[in-house]
């Protein structure tokens with residue numbers, strides 16, 4: 001199974017935010033535990049204001065140079081960035097991290113966020129969805145603007161790159177017009193990983209076509225299975241292999257849930273409710289120690305979780321090839 | 327004027343010389359090698375530079391794909407992520423990135439730079455640009471590049487909102503270009519607010535700088551141009567209730583330095599030889615905002631130029647220089663390609679230090695933005711040859727006085 005850890009650095013009001021050292025120590029712990037990826041967000045979905053000193057993408061850039069293996073996924077909203085700028089930021093994070101970066105986008109509009117971005121009324125649900133769909137297409141298209149072998153570095157011949165291997169995007173759509181190409185090289189893992197969350201059923205087809213990872217909320221077993229089946233059917237319908245998208249279900253971790261947790265995870269995994277779990281870290285990240293010490297060894301004994309990373313990129317941890325449809 | 331000069335290390339791709347990447351000792355893979363940048367940052371910090379500076383454009387530099395493929399400037403790190411990574415591998419040096427007011431929103435930009443400021447313990451700065459290129463404009467909509475005056479009007483409002491957010495202003499903003507409901511949700515900057523840098527040189531650009539900047543970068547070739555700019559900009563500050571020393575003016579300088587003058591000349595010629603004519607001309611024509619410069623005889627003079635909506639000040643500089651020296655298109659293209667209209671000094675450490683000292687003490691600069699021809703070699707050369715010479719003369723610090731970028735620059739913390 002695949003395991004992600006979500007860390008929302010937006011700490012509770014009145015509480016001091018984690019320092020960079022504390023966050024880095026925590027992320028190294030997840031790396032020691034061979035977790036696939038850490039998903040970092042800097043504002044709670046319910047619009048609670050952060051007291052952390054950090055913004056997620058800048059934090060991930062810094063974390064990338066003090067870790068070696070674990071995937072690093074930053075949450076960034078389609079409201080707060082222009083698609084060209086966001087595509088660049090993540091392409092750059094991917095090169096800084098040697099192919100371990102991912103973009104986590106939510107399909108749910110955060111309350112009032114747009115009001116800080118010169119759009120006081122926000123978007124209707126339908127507009128937000130069509131806009132997000134167009135946005136994701138642009139970002140993934142820009143990520144593929146340079147072929148993997150485009151850079152030549154031919155000093156004596158005077159060719160830095162092969163102009164035939166650089167492609168314009170020339171996107172003209174309802175919300176955006178973006179010519180491209182990106183001015184960042186191709187990702188070491190083809191394209192950064194795209195993780196989508198906050199999906200309603202109306203978003204399933206968009207997600208099936210574009211996402212590498214889906215983060216679903218926790219539901220009763222039956223509902224989870226039905227949702228998982230429905231989603232994977234749509235992935236196949238897009239001409240993608242069902243396991244080209246990993247479905248991870250949220251798992252809130254509290255000390256009192258540790259007992260018997262391995263059993264419950266095995267059960268959910270074996271009944272094909274998901275491809276793995278997204279562990280939601282509470283404000284106190286030390287709860288992860290209990291998980292790493294008491295649950296992971298059990299999962300490993302049962303052959304449910306890897307002993308070690310098999311590759312160096314986030315895609316290799318997740319067992320994914322290149323990103324999205326093309 | 328400050329007692330000691332300020333120094334910025336201007337990091338750009340494989341180097342500031344257009345043919346830098348072809349030099350045998352240049353690191354051609356700079357744009358995909360984070361360890362290279364960590365090393366450059368450490369070199370600059372060991373030499374006690376005030377700051378590292380990263381330029382930026384949200385798009386390719388060159389529209390002609392064939393020309394672009396002969397330079398190293400089409401790919402590189404996005405600077406805010408780059409500097410965030412460098413923040414945790416350095417302890418003192420300032421980290422300044424360029425970002426555009428035309429293609430960002432003030433709330434997001436203020437938040438991102440403040441995060442960089444926290445990651446670095448108060449060492450961040452923002453170089454405000456309005457972005458003059460059509461190539462960038464085409465990545466952000468179908469309407470093309472906005473007129474110069476409109477870009478600066480937006481920039482003025484943008485700067486006001488960002489400064490307000492950094493100072494913890496609580497009330498909402500509802501203006502011509504932007505509306506912002508909430509204050510920032512990050513704690514106050516460790517240095518009061520990130521440092522504001524600008525490089526605009528047009529009339530409106532200078533006014534905006536006089537009003538809001540802490541540091542101003544500029545391109546000035548001659549001593550006269552440099553003092554004229556210096557006096558003009560500082561003269562504009564009183565109108566905004568500011569003292570002249572609240573802005574540090576740091577012209578760009580592209581030194582080529584070696585143990586002997588002959589060696590320095592040889593090194594420079596070696597670089598010049600690596601510039602293909604078509605690349606030099608294309609670079610010049612993009613800075614002049616005329617697309618058909620290549621149609622004119624390369625050994626003839628520059629043609630008459632239409633007034634540009636792009637870089638008015640840079641254009642004036644190039645035209646003036648070519649007339650003054652009677653240069654052909656090829657000559658000016660080569661000359662310009664080397665330092666892009668910035669000031670170039672080729673010589674020994676003592677010669678470079680003499681020239682910097684003369685401008686610093688002559689009221690033409692508060693410091694310099696050093697633009698090494700290629701990396702890492704020419705940054706190393708400046709750090710090991712020129713910096714010790716400046717230190718011996720008492721013109722540059724031997725140790726950092728404080729911990730924040732404002733400390734290094736001798737700037738007041740904003741209230």
Ligand SMILES: Cc1cc2nc3c(=O)[nH]c(=O)nc-3n(C[C@H](O)[C@H](O)[C@H](O)COP(=O)(O)O)c2cc1C
Nearest residue numbers: 381382424455457525526527528531543544545638
């Ligand atoms: C040292 C220096 C660095 C600059 N860096 C950038 C940059 O990174 N991106 C950019 O779009 N413009 C950059 N510029 C251009 C200026 O922002 C400005 O547009 C130009 O000097 C013309 O001035 P004006 O816009 O007031 O006419 C730079 C200028 C200088 C002198």
